[in-house]
Amino acid sequence: MTSDAIKEALKQVKYPGFSRDIVSFGLVRAAGFADGTVKVSLALTTSDPKVPQHIKTEVDKCLRALPGVRDTIIELAVSPAPNAAQSGAGGAGGAGNLAGSRPPPGIRHSVAIASGKGGVGKSTFSVNLACALARLLAARGRPGRIGLMDCDIYGPSVPLMMGINDRPYVEDEFLIPLENHGVKVMSMGFLIDDNTPVVWRGPMIMKTVQQFVQNVRWGELDVLLVDLPPGTGDAQLSLVQTLPLDGAVLVTTPQLASTQIARKGGLMFQKVNVPLLGVAENMSWFTDPAGIRHALFGEGGGTKTADALGAPLLGQVPIQPAIREGGDNGVPIVVAEPNGEAAQVFQSIAAALLARLEKTAPRA
Numbered sequence: 001m002t003s004d005a006i007k008e009a010l011k012q013v014k015y016p017g018f019s020r021d022i023v024s025f026g027l028v029r030a031a032g033f034a035d036g037t038v039k040v041s042l043a044l045t046t047s048d049p050k051v052p053q054h055i056k057t058e059v060d061k062c063l064r065a066l067p068g069v070r071d072t073i074i075e076l077a078v079s080p081a082p083n084a085a086q087s088g089a090g091g092a093g094g095a096g097n098l099a100g101s102r103p104p105p106g107i108r109h110s111v112a113i114a115s116g117k118g119g120v121g122k123s124t125f126s127v128n129l130a131c132a133l134a135r136l137l138a139a140r141g142r143p144g145r146i147g148l149m150d151c152d153i154y155g156p157s158v159p160l161m162m163g164i165n166d167r168p169y170v171e172d173e174f175l176i177p178l179e180n181h182g183v184k185v186m187s188m189g190f191l192i193d194d195n196t197p198v199v200w201r202g203p204m205i206m207k208t209v210q211q212f213v214q215n216v217r218w219g220e221l222d223v224l225l226v227d228l229p230p231g232t233g234d235a236q237l238s239l240v241q242t243l244p245l246d247g248a249v250l251v252t253t254p255q256l257a258s259t260q261i262a263r264k265g266g267l268m269f270q271k272v273n274v275p276l277l278g279v280a281e282n283m284s285w286f287t288d289p290a291g292i293r294h295a296l297f298g299e300g301g302g303t304k305t306a307d308a309l310g311a312p313l314l315g316q317v318p319i320q321p322a323i324r325e326g327g328d329n330g331v332p333i334v335v336a337e338p339n340g341e342a343a344q345v346f347q348s349i350a351a352a353l354l355a356r357l358e359k360t361a362p363r364a
């Protein structure tokens, strides 16, 4: 029996609580067979003592079912989950970051921006939050210390929204991010050809994201924002586990109907011990020329989601044609109309987020 055949068999063993198997998570480091004994080496990162035990039992059961196997030797190297240790969450029931989450040098904090479903304005939110953070830090004498990494493989819109038309260049095997409005930007859109079929993008993204974190010369950053693809499926989960995150912000809309799907997003982060820093509601209301507010997409979704997840509601962003125009023209509303209502909301979210991050230990 070959090593590959053993690994193939181990694909039946799912990581506890997930639909993905331990082989695709990269836990199986070596496998061999001699004289009726299978020997496998596994490495995982978790702070939950139940997880290694569960995996060991399942691996043993799986291997003993193989023809000709009389005995098994299962070596399991376990190291504690970095996020669990930092957040003080203790990791109860959580899987922790599984593999490859070495913090990139020079990045103090990294935060994922996620949404349960597409079209809620997550990218609009990400670019405006990045610009608001950049302005806030520049005012404190720390310019150019915000990064934005666009991992939305299905519709990478950040370059357009940030007014970036060039492609990044490579220097000493490092990708140099492009900069506009005081924010350093890397995007899947720079690397993925528009003609790449969407089915190929999933496998590509894991490799590319690792490169984004490790092989991009971000320089010294106070905060790196990561715009995730919409949804809460395996692709998002893998991504979250690949990145060394300090926390996540969930973007949702006011419809009560979106609460369920937004909650799923929050639970995904809890599973991997990434603290949910807050919920932001987008498209909260439209103010007509007479000054009357209309709740076009209903009311209460943000508060309900935040309450359900035990996280603060960071703010409510109104619907304004100028916000869409800002995105289409590459000048986010925070930059185009810094004193307007929408910009003020983003500035206050940025201030709250920064205050929260400054309470957690920087990674670099």
Ligand SMILES: Nc1ncnc2c1ncn2[C@@H]1O[C@H](COP(=O)(O)OP(=O)(O)OP(=O)(O)O)[C@@H](O)[C@H]1O
Pocket (backbone or CB within 6 Å): 115, 117, 118, 119, 120, 121, 122, 123, 124, 125, 152, 155, 157, 229, 230, 282, 283, 317, 318, 319, 320, 321, 323, 324, 325, 327, 328
């Ligand atoms: N508050 C807002 N007011 C007006 N238009 C908005 C607002 N937020 C987002 N939009 C517009 O809604 C559309 C969808 O927004 P965006 O692309 O940011 O969503 P998304 O959640 O990132 O989408 P996906 O993740 O599915 O690609 C864009 O045209 C954007 O300009």
